[in-house]
Every structure is written in structure tokens, then in C-alpha cells.
Amino acid sequence: MELTEDIARRFARTALGHVARPYPYKDDHVYTGDDDVRPPREAHPVFFGSYDWHSCVHGWWTLLTLRRLYPAMPEAKEIAALAEKTFTPEKIAIERAYLDRPEARGFERPYGWAWLLYLHLEAERHGDRDWAGRLEPLARAFGSRFPGYLDVLTYPITVGTHFNTSFALTLSREWAERHDDTLLAAIDRWAQSAFAERSDYRGWEPGGDEFLSPVLSAAMLMSRIMEREQFAPWLDALVLGNGWIERECHPVTVSDRSDGKIAHLDGLNLSRAWHLQVIARKLGAHPAASMLDTRADAHLAAALPHVTGDYMGEHWLASFALLAFLASEASAKPGSQSPNDE
Template identity: 45%
Template sequence: MRGGLRLIGMGMLGVTAAVSMSAQEADFALTDAAADRFAALALKCARQEYPNKLDHVMNGAGEVKSPKALHPAFYGCFDWHSSVHGHWMLVRLLRTHPDMAKAAEIRAVLEENLAPGPLAAEVAYFDQPGRRSFERTYGWAWLLKLAAELKTWDAPEARRWSAALQPLADRVAGAFLDFLPKQTYPIRTGVHPNSAFSLDLALDYARAAKDARLEAAVLDRAQSWFGQDRRGPLAWEPGGEDFLSPCLEEAALMAKVLPRGRFGVWLEGFLPGLPGTLAPARVSDRTDPKIVHLDGLNLSRARALYDLARTFGAKNPRRAALLRSADRHARASLPHLASGSYEGEHWLATFAVRMLEAR
């Protein structure tokens, strides 16, 4: 069937891929129905306090408190950073799919959590002793990504939520400005502390907010940490609990930092022959909270590969190879987001939405 279409159902989420039998490339559509199903995963835990994995330094017996008492805005979704990026996803889906069935439910959650009172408590939490490293820098970066999404959405409710969030965004941007000059070496892990991933999201905020100081700090760290890197050890990936690719996150960041011509030279020195034989990670147990990270790795790899593909011209064979590799990674994990296991369901939808938008 040359030029024909075959539809592949993507599990419980109802995300459909239309695959051209001639080109063998997938075009994943983020429809209103799919947006509803992604949103359902975040809404399911946006007000769910337990189970909860607190990152909490207690300064005394009076700070033995429940997650909601400590974090009245971001207490759901198992941990603080997952709650924050779940809110980013809800904002993004509401912005791009205003007619989705769950729009009213999303607005209700955002009105409740992105309000001045709960967010003032979040600022106060950051200001207590022993909290300098709280959610540094992964949670910080997602908070700024949420702030950037609201700041660039010209709608009455977005302006209201953005104004309420701004004191916390200012507090986090200030934390970045204080910390980045002190961090002599980047963190090149495949989990939360990864420096390239956090710089990428912080750069989005700096540019959306026209924060010249933060943008300059991010660009300086990106250049000094990664500008001279060569021969990234992509063959060593993945680690057994990775949800980020250290090499691909670094490359995706540098694509935003360097001019197009310079980036091409840098990429050839850092990841020559990309994507080569890069294969999706195999997830053996989606009920295991660390092993299921590998579904996130497939999705974040796909998003990075789509981003890198855009740096090549339409007729460049590297572009087609990157898109094929990205599609393979996406197909490996998209059907499994609604697995029935909270270990993955509380966070993977965010990574899927970012990946689909990059596609």
C-alpha cells in the first residue's frame, strides 16, 4: 500500500499514530481526547496527598507536618517536583486545548493551588533554614517552566495565576543566580540533578521573562561546562534508573545556546554519527519506581532527538535518521503511561506531552 495509512492504537491513552507505509514515519497527534487522557493522570493525583515522598529538612519538632501543611500548592503527585510539572502540563493542555472535556476540572485545580495564599506558603518554605538545596535544581527548573508557560499566555486566568506565582518564581530565579556561579562542575547524571536539563528549562523562563541576568548566568554555565566537550559516552547509556539521557540533554541544551553553524560543529565533535544504533530502553517492571524511570528515558530521548532533528535541513539524511530514532523511542513507551501503577502514572504524562509537542 504505497502512500497508504495504517492506524496504531496507543493503549489506554487513546493517542493515535498514523504511520505512512512508504516513509515508515509516525505522526503522533495530541488531540483534545488525548489531552483529556493525559490531564486525567495529573488530575488524579493533584489533590492526592499520599503516598508522598517528602524532601524535608526539619528544624524542630514543630515542623513534623503533613505534605499539604508544608506545601499547600504542590503537595500532590507523590513529590514536590512532580506536582509542579503536573501543574505545568495542566496549564499547557488548557492553553492549547481550551475545548477539552476536562477544562473546567483543570481550572478548578489551578484556581485552588495557584492562589496567593498557598504560593506564599511555598515561598516561606524556601526561606527557612536548611532549605538551600531543596529541589535543587530539577524542581527549581520545573517551577520556572510553569512560570514561563503562564507568563507567555495572554488570558485573564493565566495573568491571575502568573501574578500569584511570580514571588515564588522570583525566589527560585534568585536561587539559581546564587547557586550557578558556585557550582564548579556540572552534574552529568541521568536522574533529577542533571545540570543540562535544568539549564534548558531555566533558559526558557529567562527568555520568556526577559530576565537578562538569569539568561546570562545560564549561557555562561552552559558554555563553560559543555562548550569544550568531545566524544560524549552515549554508548554507556542508559543507566538502570535513568529518565534523562546525559548526552542528549546536553546536546539539546547546546542547540539552544549556540548559533546554528557553531552547533553543527560542536555536535559532530560531541556525538559523531548520532543517532547510530541508539535503541529504546527496555522496561522490565512498571511497578518498580526506579525501573519505570526508563519509560521516561524513552520519552525524553525522543523529545531531545526531535529537537536535534530540527537543527538539520529538511533534505539532510541526519534529520530523517534522528526522526526515525525518536519515533522508535516514543512508540516504546507511549502505550504504557496509564499502566495502573502510581509509580509511573504520577509523572510520565508530562514527559509524553513535551515529547509530542516536540514531534
């Protein structure tokens, strides 16, 4: 399956309809008193839409990525105009100041942190605009928090939701490769310590409201850190030799897409499609690579019809579908490592 202009335009129209939609909104705010009560758009004048802060961030990542991939589509001009109106130094300064509140230490950690860095990385690909320059102070603020967080994170968080450590580090590592050698080293060191000796995974997946696979998200991260000669035997010992992927890793069923938590499962199909393709590409000529690609295609096909249609899913699912599409296109480029390669 490939990303066509028709699909890109559908995703773009959907994201344009929610990144500036203020309500409904699920706030992640620690209140210090009655005087601290304010509408989300005052605390977050950039990322006040899309139901919650982190979804708004990666909704913007979706829009900028689609603008880059399809600059001639009609929605590209609308994306640029809204970004100019939204990514102003004044509004970004308010977002940045929010982080200085002592109560904001855990704000959007680590999922929102990682997506903000990924958004900044994408903004840098738009040389005709200064969006990256405006976003950089905010990106630097989040990036500088990651080493300290890893210092106190004794154990990886392996749930399949926003707190998942591996997913956040995968996105953040791409940003660090370009911007922060200290963070890059911290991520690689921490990940090796957390996952390099793991083997024989037998976890009960999927969880009922997960949008990430705990084991595949860890494998995705390690595929970026380990050389192929290390990664292939590590993955064999983790999930291939015991048959976990072949036995357990099939597209999941979503019973109620109007329920925001249950709708997470469409995201699980999409994130698995992304992870499986990247892992297969890392394996190269390994006998399991074709099986992983086949499973990736099945997961993407199961979720793609449901990316839009209900707000509880469509305010975020296009981002994960786009990651899967980008991985599929990268698989056709020998030597490509990033799902967000140009």
C-alpha cells in the first residue's frame, strides 16, 4: 500500500479540521489554586486543539509532513497559512513559559516531549518558512529535560500507551542525531541497559486499550541503536525463535470506535505496521523479513479504512498511518533508515 495524493488530502483535511478546534479538550494540567483555572487556549495558544496537547503536536507534524510530500495539493497553502498564524514567537513563548512551572515537570512526559521534537525536526525541512527557528526554543527546552528524566527512570515503562519509553526515545533519537550529541548518547546508553539482555518475550498482547506493542516498540528502538549483526540475533532471541510474532502478532479488532480508549486499537494496528516494516528492513536478508512485511501490510490494511470517521480516532490516527506509509516508502530505498526520510 502506498500514500497517494487522495489519501494525503484526506488526512490533511482531517487534521486541518482539528488542530485549531478548541473543544472537546482533555487537559494535562496540575492546578495550584482557583486563580490557576483558565481555558486551554490561554495556557497553550499553539497546541490547544485536537482533543489534547500531544495530539495537536503530532497533528501539526502530520500537516507539515503532508505539505512537504505534496506541495502542490490545494491543502498545502491552507496548511502554510494556518502555520504562519499559529507558530508565532509570542505564542510559542507562552508554551515555553508553561514548562517553567514547577508543577509542569511531568507535563506530557515522555510522549508529548518526543512528538514536539519530531515536529521541530519536520519543520526544519520547510526551508521556505521560519517555523523551525520559532519552534527551536521549545524543542530545546524539552530536549534538555530528557537526560535528567532517563537518570531517574530506573526501569523502562513498557505499557502500550502514552507512557511507553521506547516509542518516545525512538522519535527523540532522530532529533538528537541532528541536534544533541549528549542526548543521543544518553538514549543509546539507557536503551542498551534496559533492553540489550532481554529475551524470550511472552507478553500478553494486545492490551485492551493500547496503541503500541510493548515489545515491538522496544525492538524498533533497538533497531536504530544496534548494528544488523547484533540486532538480528537479539530479535531472534526476543520474539522470533519462540514464535511470538508468527503466533500472536495479527491485526486486532476494534469493537467501538466512538470510545476513545477502545479506538486506541486502530492505532495499535498502525504502529505495528510501522514497527514491523522498519524491523524487517533492518533484518535485510533474514528469513523472517518477508513474514514481517506481510504482517505489516495486513495491519495497515485493517486500520486504514478507519483513520477518519469518528473524532475520537481521527484527531490522532492519521499521524500513525503516515508513519506506516513513510516506512513502506523507505523500504523501497536501499540504505534508508528513517521512516521520515525525504
